[in-house]
Amino acid sequence: MTPDQLxxxxxxxxxxxxxxxxxxxxxxxxxxxxxVINLAQGEFAMLGALIAITLTSETPxxxxxxxxxxxxxxxxxIVLATLLVMGVGALVYLIVxxxxxxxxxxIQIIITIGIAIALRGIALIIWGTDPYRLxxxxxxxxxxxxxxxxxxQDLWVIGSALALFILLYLFFQRTxxxxxxxxxxxxxxxxxxxxxxxxxxxLLAFVLSAGIGALAGIVIAxxxxxxxxxxxxxxxxxxxxxxxxxxxxxERGAIIGGLLLGILEILAAGLISSGxxxxxxxxxxxxxxxxxxxxxxxxxxxxxxAGV
Amino acid sequence: xxxxxxxxxxxxxxxxxxxxxxxxxxxxxxxxxxAFAILVGVLALLxxxxxxxxxxxxxxxxxxxxILTVGLALLMGYAGQVSLGQAVFYGLGGxxxxxxxxxxxxxxxxxIVGAAVITGLIALLLGIPLLRLRGHFLAVATLxxxxxxxxxxxxxxxxxxxxxxxxxxxxxxxxxxxxDTDFEFYIxxxxxTLAILALSLNIVNSRIGRAFRAIHSSEIAAETLGVNTxxxxxxxxVLSAVYAxxxxxxxxxxxxxxxxxxxxxxxxxxxxxMVAIGGLASVWGAIFGAAxxxxxxxxxxxxxxxxxxxxxxxxxxxxxxxxxxLIMVLMPEGLTTGTWKYIRKWRDQxxxxxxx
Numbered sequence: 001m002t003p004d005q006l007x008x009x010x011x012x013x014x015x016x017x018x019x020x021x022x023x024x025x026x027x028x029x030x031x032x033x034x035x036v037i038n039l040a041q042g043e044f045a046m047l048g049a050l051i052a053i054t055l056t057s058e059t060p061x062x063x064x065x066x067x068x069x070x071x072x073x074x075x076x077x078i079v080l081a082t083l084l085v086m087g088v089g090a091l092v093y094l095i096v097x098x099x100x101x102x103x104x105x106x107i108q109i110i111i112t113i114g115i116a117i118a119l120r121g122i123a124l125i126i127w128g129t130d131p132y133r134l135x136x137x138x139x140x141x142x143x144x145x146x147x148x149x150x151x152x153q154d155l156w157v158i159g160s161a162l163a164l165f166i167l168l169y170l171f172f173q174r175t176x177x178x179x180x181x182x183x184x185x186x187x188x189x190x191x192x193x194x195x196x197x198x199x200x201x202x203l204l205a206f207v208l209s210a211g212i213g214a215l216a217g218i219v220i221a222x223x224x225x226x227x228x229x230x231x232x233x234x235x236x237x238x239x240x241x242x243x244x245x246x247x248x249x250x251e252r253g254a255i256i257g258g259l260l261l262g263i264l265e266i267l268a269a270g271l272i273s274s275g276x277x278x279x280x281x282x283x284x285x286x287x288x289x290x291x292x293x294x295x296x297x298x299x300x301x302x303x304x305x306a307g308v
Numbered sequence: 309x310x311x312x313x314x315x316x317x318x319x320x321x322x323x324x325x326x327x328x329x330x331x332x333x334x335x336x337x338x339x340x341x342x343a344f345a346i347l348v349g350v351l352a353l354l355x356x357x358x359x360x361x362x363x364x365x366x367x368x369x370x371x372x373x374x375i376l377t378v379g380l381a382l383l384m385g386y387a388g389q390v391s392l393g394q395a396v397f398y399g400l401g402g403x404x405x406x407x408x409x410x411x412x413x414x415x416x417x418x419x420i421v422g423a424a425v426i427t428g429l430i431a432l433l434l435g436i437p438l439l440r441l442r443g444h445f446l447a448v449a450t451l452x453x454x455x456x457x458x459x460x461x462x463x464x465x466x467x468x469x470x471x472x473x474x475x476x477x478x479x480x481x482x483x484x485x486x487x488d489t490d491f492e493f494y495i496x497x498x499x500x501t502l503a504i505l506a507l508s509l510n511i512v513n514s515r516i517g518r519a520f521r522a523i524h525s526s527e528i529a530a531e532t533l534g535v536n537t538x539x540x541x542x543x544x545x546v547l548s549a550v551y552a553x554x555x556x557x558x559x560x561x562x563x564x565x566x567x568x569x570x571x572x573x574x575x576x577x578x579x580x581x582m583v584a585i586g587g588l589a590s591v592w593g594a595i596f597g598a599a600x601x602x603x604x605x606x607x608x609x610x611x612x613x614x615x616x617x618x619x620x621x622x623x624x625x626x627x628x629x630x631x632x633x634l635i636m637v638l639m640p641e642g643l644t645t646g647t648w649k650y651i652r653k654w655r656d657q658x659x660x661x662x663x664x
Contacts, residue, residue: 037444096633096637099637100636100637100640102640104640105390105443105444105447106384106390106447106580106584106588107584107636107640109390109392109444109447110580110581110584110632110636111632111633111636111637113577113580113581113632114581114629114630114632114633114636115629115633116629117577117625117626117628117629117632118625118626118629118630118632118633119629120625120629121624121625121626121627121628121629122626124625124626125626232573236451236455239448240448240452243444243445243448248444273463275459275462275463276459276463278455278459279455279456279459279460281452281455282451282452282453282455282456283452283456285448285449285452286438286449286452286453286456289441289445289448289449290437290438290440290441
């Protein structure tokens with residue numbers, strides 16, 4: 001393996017890693033603010049991608065009962081799809097999570113798995129089993145950096161992930177609402193005593209995470225086929241990324257975890273065997289969890305100690 | 309929950325001095341005996357009513373799922389450990405029996421026992437590190453194991469037959485008797501299920517069972533009272549793995565072939581759902597949950613296409629997901645325990661109003 005090929009794999013890993021990082025971020029935002037592990041996070045990505053595809057290109061729906069061809073401009077489609085998925089996130093919180101007042105991790109996990117199954121089923125009814133693809137965001141020849149070839153979509157994925165990270169950082173650090181969200185993740189009771197409307201913040205966390213998830217699904221949709229069941233694996237990988245480094249409660253840990261996971265996965269597929277590509281994520285997960293039971297950065301320790 | 313902690317610690321601390329408590333315990337065991345007798349009666353009568361093979365095979369699935377859920381209920385409800393990878397042990401039983409029979413050429417029942425022993429050992433080795441994890445960390449680690457298992461089953465074609473699956477080399481036979489109809493498997497599967505139910509009820513009502521409940525209520529409290537929590541959790545994991553392995557082997561011999569899709573993550577999740585619907589800490593709940601979910605999935609698969617034009621059976625999963633969320637939101641204790649709680653509450657309220 002030449003250094004150029006290695007670099008090529010690294011770029012590919014960075015691209016898919018950005019997606020994992022975004023989904024992982026969604027897990028962390030919801031978990032920090034609400035204490036819930038939302039295993040339907042990958043479904044937000046799937047919905048975002050499929051809705052964007054439907055809005056921008058001709059798509060047969062409901063078992064080919066009718067075909068829509070709105071052919072909206074890509075930007076409009078992306079914005080609308082993201083907003084719609086944010087609405088789904090709000091509904092998930094308002095209808096289910098708010099009603100389920102339980103501290104049991106098992107019950108919480110089953111509830112969000114139920115949500116994931118229902119969303120997947122709805123997608124199956126609307127879009128069927130066919131996978132779809134978005135066109136690349138911008139046309140043009142691939143870009144050569146050193147010996148590696150970068151497609152324009154790779155740049156879009158990495159670039160939009162980076163932009164989202166920066167925007168979210170500014171939102172959490174520089175705005176009042178962002179600070180309120182952070183207060184909720186430090187201590188919900190204290191936040192309430194300080195006059196923060198905690199249920200509103202929880203709703204906002206779900207809306208925000210749904211939006212992040214949807215965007216992740218949309219930017220990766222030109223690179224990979226999206227179908228009703230694509231969200232499951234994306235969600236699982238995002239979960240692993242969120243948990244391995246940051247123990248599910250550290251945003252930076254989630255981003256680093258996602259990028260590392262993507263790179264590791266692609267390197268393993270390129271160097272060892274592509275058949276076991278998906279096993280790498282979980283092998284890493286199991287090993288890391290066994291060495292450090294609360295993630296490498298260990299921010300989860302306090303929450304765990306309080307929660308169990 | 310609090311009540312069980314108190315009684316559990318009480319019993320273990322001074323079990324020898326309390327004769328009346330023992331009498332109450334004997335009485336408390338009677339409902340189990342009665343329920344067991346009713347179950348045996350129903351199982352004996354059902355084949356008389358059901359004549360077609362499809363219905364018998366649904367009952368077989370309920371039996372296999374009961375074996376799996378009883379083990380999982382012990383693990384989740386009594387020892388408080390989530391496993392989203394129970395299909396791994398089920399798969400080890402199926403593939404294990406097949407590979408043992410094929411490679412070592414041993415008789416079917418020896419292969420089933422051999423697979424169970426191997427699965428138990430694997431569960432022991434995996435459990436020592438895994439059970440240090442808690443809550444969602446354990447959930448995702450077991451989920452990861454399931455993914456790895458599926459990839460091995462798909463990729464190691466020489467051993468497992470890959471995506472096409474592994475055919476069992478022979479029929480299941482005992483001496484000269486060959487099990488080759490759904491009805492013969494019905495009898496075998498349910499005999500095993502009843503044996504496992506009886507064993508599990510005994511475990512739950514024993515000192516070990518009380519220790520399990522103590523761990524579930526508070527691990528720290530249980531440890532201060534001298535319960536070796538780590539060892540007990542490991543024991544219950546191995547027990548549930550052996551149950552799952554036996555179910556997997558029976559499934560493999562009944563169907564004749566096992567493939568990776570039989571042991572998917574969604575099946576692991578379905579099992580957790582069965583346990584949750586039955587009520588986390590209830591052996592009877594486990595059989596109830598297994599029956600309800602198995603029947604529900606079959607019903608949705610058969611009736612949804614008739615209700616919704618153009619709907620394929622696969623679209624049952626929407627209804628499944630929504631029902632699951634509803635039950636877990638409204639009755640987090642599960643259908644049986646949840647209903648009991650409501651009845652008890654209603655009775656207590658009536659008692660209070662009467663005494664006034």
